[in-house]
Amino acid sequence: MSGTLTSIADQVRPLAAGAEVVGIAWLGEAPCFALADGTILRAPEGGETRAPAHPAGAILTAVSDAKRLVTAGDDGRVVETLPDGTSRVLAETGGAWVDALALHPDGAIGYAAGRRVTARDAKGRTRTFEAPSSARGLSFAPKGYRLAIAHYGGATLWFPNLEPKPDLLDWKGSHLDVVWSPDGRFVVTSMQENSLHGWRLQPDRGHMRMSGYTAKPRSLSWSFGGAWLATSGADAAIVWPFGSKEGPMGKAPRECGVRHARVTRVGFHPHVNVLAVGYEDGCVLLVRFDDGAELLARRPDEDKNPVTALAWDKAGGRLAFGCQDGAAGILTIA
Amino acid sequence: MSDKIPVTVLTGYLGAGKTTLLNRILTEQHGKRYAVIVNEFGEIGIDNELVVGADEEVFEMNNGCICCTVRGDLIRIIEGLMRRKGQFDAIIVETTGLADPAPVAQTFFVDADVAERARLDAVVTVADAKWLSERLKDAPEAKNQIAFADVILLNKVDLVDEAALADVEGRIRAINPSATIHRTQNCAIPIADVLDRKAFDLDRIMEVEPEFLEPGHHHHHDDEIDSFSFRAGEVNPDKFMPWISELTQTEGPNILRCKGIVAFPKEPKRFVFQGVHMILDGDLQRDWKPDEKRESRVVFIGRDLNERAIRDGFMACAA
C-alpha cells in the first residue's frame, strides 16, 4: 500500500461482534450484524443489544431491504428482524439448512433448503419448486414476481404464482450466487470455476462469460444507477460495465483498489460512484470510481481475518463492516 | 496444516457395517466431536445437530475431462459447517454403498475454499469379510472402494474361518497393497485407529511386505485393477516433480490413486504425496528419523496402467 494513502481509519467506531459477521443491514439508525453464532447484534450509537434470532443454530445467510433483516440458518429457520429490534420466525423447514435467501420489494421472500425453493408472497402464501440440484443463490427480478435460482447447470427463472414452466438458462458448470440487474435486462451468476456467467435476457439471450478471477467471485454489487457491477475474487475489485444494451462483452472491466491481497467483499455507495472494498487481510478501502482515488478505512489486521460483510446506510454517510473473527466497525464519512 | 479440519471419508458396500461404525463414532465417549455429512437416504438414527444430509450428485468440472469431478453439494455443506467452527474437531463424510469415492476425495483438493479449511485425512472402507470376495467379482463400486482406501475394516470376521480371511486379504492386497487392514467384529476398533490418522497410514508404504516392493512383482493379481509399488533411493526433485505431474496429467483418468514418500538429496524432510486421478497433493512433512533408511517409495493403483513405463519413468528420476 502506498505511503501517501489517506487514512480515515480514525473515523471508525470499532465494535466487537464476537462471532463471524455473516451479513449487515441498516435498519433506521441502527446497523444490525447477523452473526454466525445465531445472534443479531444491533449497534446504534450509544448502545448495543443482542437478540438470539437462531438460538440453536448458526446463521448461514442474511439479506435486507432496509425495512427488515431476514436471516436463515442451519436450524432450518427463516427469521425476520424489524427496525425496533423485534423478530419473528417466518418459516421453519424442520431442520433442513436454509442457506439461500432473496427479498422482493413488495415484501415477498424466497428461500432454499437443498433443492427445495420456497417463495412466500407478501400475504404469506407459499409456492415451492424443486431445483435440479441444490439451489445455491436466489434473486428476485426488480419488477414482477419472478425468482432467479442458481444451481448446477445454470439458473432457472420461476414465476411462483403463474403456470408457465420455469425457464432454464443453461450453462455448464456449478452456479453459486445470482443477481438480477436493476433494469431487469441481465441475470448474472458467480461460478465454482472462478468466473461469472451472465445472460442478456433481451433481446437475444446472449451469453456473457467473465473469467480471469483467482477465486470464486462471491460478492456482487451494482452501482446506484446499475451501470456497473463490482465483484470480488481477485487482487482488486473487478468492475464490469453494464451500461449499454450489450452488457460487458468485448469491453474490459475496471480494476479498483489493486493490492497484494484478494478482495472478499464489495459494496457500491447508494448515491455516488464510490466503492467500498474489503480484503482477505481485513483491510477496507473506499475507492472513488471515476479517478481511482483511494481512502483507507481499515488497516489490514495482524491475524489477517477476511472482511465478510459490508453495508452502507441509506444516505451513504456511514459504512458498517465485519470480519470472520468477529471484529467489526462503523465508519462515519466526515 | 495443523488447524485444518481433518476429514474422513467413510465408504463401504451395502451391509458391510458402515452404519454400525458411524453409530459407534457418534455415541461412544471418546472426547472428540464430529460433524457428520450423511447421504440423504442414510440410515443414521441419531438426532444430532452436527449430522447433516447432503445430495450425492457428482458435478463435472468445466474442463471437459471425465475424471475431474467433485461432489458439489459437499462444498456447500462444508461452507455452512464452517459457521460452527470450534464446535467440532473433525468431519466424517459418509457415502452410499454405490458411490465412487473419487469425486468425494477430489472435492477436498479441487475447491480452494474447502482445501483452505479442511484436509482429507483418510478414506476408510468397511468391507464384509464373508461377502467381499463375491462383491469384488460383481460390483465395480466395491472394487473402487477397496482401491481408494487408506484404511480397510475387514468386518464380520467371526463369520469366516482363517483360510477364508487369508484369501480375502490376499484379494484386497492385490487391489490395494498399501492400505492398513484391521480385522473387526461389529466394527469394534479404537476410534483413534480410524480417524485423524494424519499421514500415519501412508507410512505403511514403507512397511509393505518386501515382495511387493520388488520391481514389478505382483503377489496376487486382480483382473481389472493394476497396483504396483516401486522403491528407489534418493530421487532428484527436478526430475521427479515434472515426471509425476506429467504422469498424472496424461494417465489421470486411469489412475485411481497414487501415493508416495520420497527422499530428496540434502533435504532433511520427507516429501509425501498422494493423488486421486489427475489431482496431486504433496508437501514436505516430518524429518527423516536418524534410523530411517532414506528411500523413495511410490504406489500406483489404477486400470490399464503401463507398469513398465511407470517403473522406468520413476527409476529415471534417481538422484
Ligand SMILES: [Zn+2]
Ligand atoms: Zn481429469
